[in-house]
Amino acid sequence: MITPNEQYTRLGAAVGYNDLYFKREDLHPYGSHKGRSIPTMIDYHFAKGSKSFAISSSGSAALAAALYIKDLPEVKLEIFLGGNITPQKLDKLTSLVEKINEPDRIKITRVDRPTQALMQAAQKGATSLRQSTDDIALSGYESLAKEILAVKKVGAVFMGTSSGTTAQALAQYFIKENAKVQVHIVQTATCHPLAEAFATCDTEETSIADAIVDRVAFRKAALIPLIKQTGGFGWCATNEDIRVAQKLTKTYTNLDISTNSALSVVGVMKAGRAKHKIEGPVVCIISGD
DSSP states (O other): OOSOEEEOHHHHHHHTOSSEEEEEGGGSTTSSTHHHHHHHHHHHHHHTTOOEEEEEOSSHHHHHHHHHHTTOTTOEEEEEEOTTSOHHHHHHHHHHHHHHTOTTTEEEEEOSOHHHHHHHHHHTTOEEOOGGGOTHHHHHTHHHHHHHTTSTTOOEEEEEOSSSHHHHHHHHHHHHTTOOOEEEEEEESSOOTTGGGTSOOOOOSSOSOTTOOOOSOTTHHHHHHHHHHHTOOEEEEOHHHHHHHHHHHHHHHOOOOOHHHHHHHHHHHHHHHTTOOOOSOEEEEEOOO
């Protein structure tokens, strides 16, 4: 098992589901749950002959890519960052790239439109590490699904969701294995193209959960029916919801979780208030920064 399943019954009782676990993807060697899929994508395309990769990222996926590629001396990586990356994530990425100190092989480029820059890099021959449009990313999350199922008779999993890649991978795996696990996604009041298929979302100009950025939602047509098939739901989180989730988590677990990780706790809180029926333990994916 790569990351632990940690049980927090006091927090569970406070949010409406006594048997609650945190899946600690923030403890993944590559920094977040993105460390499940990004290496899988790199390995697959490298085996097909790719040696030059590019990624646009709000932070976590780029960090996973850089950490993995630093040990592949024949592989190059260009990271495109926009202006909305948080100072904390920017510092973490730049520190890593400076420590690797191979600017001709792994470099960061600041651009106004990182997605457009990624597309241009792909046109010039780089392999794009965009999870939302590459189904190889789905297979990388199978290990996460298997580890979640290690929680005996788990009934539901909650996660903050941007493109929906992780949620799609988990739902597909659970359905394939006939595991009765509900998949619940949580988006923000700033960006909610997937969650709005289930709930009416408030609107805020800027969410403190900065990793939820995918407004195109390429996976929506595939993901929404899968979530419904599992009995799951989509929830929306305001900034106040996120702060409350962080405070409750600190009170009952003594953990300081990121705003993006707190989205999963918001989902459980809202499901509890709605008296959404879940049979079995509930797992929150603590995704990292």
